[in-house]
Amino acid sequence: MKSTSLWSLMIVLFAIAAGLFAFADTDAQVRPAVVLGFLLICPGMMLVRFIRLRESVLEWALAPALSLAVDAIVAGILLYAGRWSPTSAFVILLGLTVVGVLAHETFGFLTCRRKVQ
């Protein structure tokens, strides 16, 4: 499996796990680690993969910063729109991440096919 696909798979799995822990509203000890890990890494990593920086240190520098920015901007828009709800913000972020990963994979797949043809 290519590293790009592996990353996409990991992000999707992380998103599913975070969603399960958050919406099942469990008191599991790992819930903070999984959910906070998702919010800290995944939205930004999904976006950074689009840029194709090809260096892990660059991706690891940008991903947390971008994740925090996306998290805060989404939650901030809800706050100033008078629709503050952490759950809604989390759902939006989950959706953005999963859709972004799928778009990235589809785009990559189509590019590969075009090159082969």
Added chain:
Amino acid sequence: MTSRITTSIIIRPFRLIPYLFGFVLLTLISILFITRVHALAVGQALLDIGARTRKPTQSRTVGTPRSWLEPIRVALGAPFAICALALWGFSLHLVHVRQMTDLGLVSVLPISCFIALAALTVGFCMALCAFERVRPLVLLLYVLALIFMLYAMPTLVEEAPRFQVTYWLAGHTEYILRNGSVDPFLDAYFNWPGFFVLTGLLTKMGGLQSVLQLASWASFVYNLLYLAPMYLIFTTATRDRRIVWLGLWFFYITDWVWQDYFAPQGLNFFLYLVIIAIILKWFNTTPTKRVNTVPLRVMLKRPFSLRWRNVLAINDKQMQRLMARGTKVKGIRPLETLKQRGDFRRLVQRLAHRVYTWAALSDAPTTPEQRRQRIALLVIIIALFALSVFSHPLTPMFLLLSVTALTFFRRSSPRWLPILMALMIVGWDFTVAAPYIGGHLRADIAQIGNLRLATSSNVTDRLSAGSPEHQFIAQARVVETAAIWGLAFLGAVLRWRRGAVQHSGNSPQATESQFSHDVPLTLLVVAPAVMVVLQPYGGEMAMRFVLFSLPILSYFAATFFFTLAPGNLLSRFKGARVAVVLLTCLVLLGGFLFARYGNERADYVTYNESQAVAYLYSIAPPHSLLLQGWTGTPWRYKDLEKYDYFPLYPGYGDAAALRARFIGGIVNRASSSKYPAAYVIFTRSQMAQAQMFYGVPPSALRGVEQALLQSGKFVLVYSNADTDILVYVRPQHANTPASNQSSTVPIHIRQSRYTGGELSS
């Protein structure tokens, strides 16, 4: 008797473990130095096994999966890190924070902790300097171990989250979670609520009971986040990985400023580093673009013209050539002529022109970028800056200054970026943050240029106030800062001289001027200093300046040890270089422990204090008046808008004078009819702050409490070993015996320090 014997048999040997560990480690280090056999050599040899067996064609490229043996190899390559971490972990249970003196955490750290930190430093220095090949993963392991040992230590040894401001900031998040909105008139921070919105989201979705659970680990997480962007920044300036790693090490052992607690500025410093890293990495000027320069007078005449750089299309080399010939170019005469004629105005213009010409030398691009990547990275910069504007009033200004300086000296190619940044700041500050800006703009403008305030509040005043130990801590901070500045200055000068030699063509690498790469970093040290002049921020801006310049200073300090001439002693003998770097690191680390954790006796919070505050909130009706004897109470973490808070600050005199001066004022304030109830809280950390920072003896606050109790207007409602809470008794109930107050106010007295439990039933 049996249990005592059991305890002595079982526990005492466990207590000896750290000392045994330390003894073994010291012996190991001594043997290694005596026999000149490096333990790392074993690890390095093991690391090399993989490299030797690997075919030359299979050189590792980006994206190739690592061998599963890699972590084992790294661990074997860093035996000191593993030993130091283990020893440090064993030592933590020997730390008793309640025995802390005014010297801070250092006063209660066991000797094994120091041995662990020293061992880690020894291992790092050897891994850095003793071998030809630098192992990034081994060095990374050392740096991660250092971050954990230095920045997670308070969380692991102290009882509750430290620092009273943390509780106050947590109250902002709690407000948003409870109300789903912000009130910009309630508190200034609500004009920039990005950080609290973010932490609210993390707290709620992470299933945490309180945001304070996040706050405990903020310092460690922030410092972990700073690592990657700082690495990127340093790699844009040098290809020598030793400088990069030593620079990182220097940053972590000199960052005493404490802006990385649970606060917006810690997050914003991370955003600052990432934005600067992106700009230096991808948006530096390419050498193909010719640098046109212009005299200062032209710049001053037409400061807003976008075309003024092209008024005189002449670069530095052309200028030098023309000057050598003595040619006049559009009114610009050679330097010597100006000197002879004493035309000082033109001389200054020429010097300014030459400084600009020198600073505007272009760098080689570090990373080739595509147009698609460039656009995406610009969008990322704007998103990160948006979060910064949304969450903090000051950091965007630092960013604006730094990016403007880089753009002005042609170190950053998107020239519209500073303009966009300025528009974003103005847009936010004069719309969303207008409630704060409108009320404070005049006062903020009045502070512009007040350098005395900028330096006195947090530097010179601290040097002569408080207990002698605290004065020593304040001096240690100054010395630590001066040391890193001094090393950085030496490193910068050395690089400049080496760069000048190389630039003159005496070296094979004459095509690459080393110092031209350092210009952006120099600008990043100078640009934040402008903020100190523009806005002293009650004296705190000087501290912010120290923080924002620290990464770059750490880099320059590291260059000092690796930019020496080939014939130099440190260059010829590896052992000498290891010894010098090790000694420097140990001295800076020692200073760091004092400088960073020197105020810990006042800043740490005990369970007793947090329980007392929780009890206060459980009994105080909304809109009550809450008074504290001094600052330092861990409160305001909930119901921020429901209570009025007021510090007493009972002066600096002795207890008798305090009673006469302040008791009447306290009673007057508490008896106001607008408050349904009034409480006064006295805590351990208040007394520590008063004593440490202002030299007020503990007896002064005790005297105030005694006087309040003796006045008959207040009764004790809660007391434990660290806290007393007094409640104001309304006049109609003043004659009622204290014990009868329990019908309206529950009394919880376990062990009062001041009354001896006389009110307990």
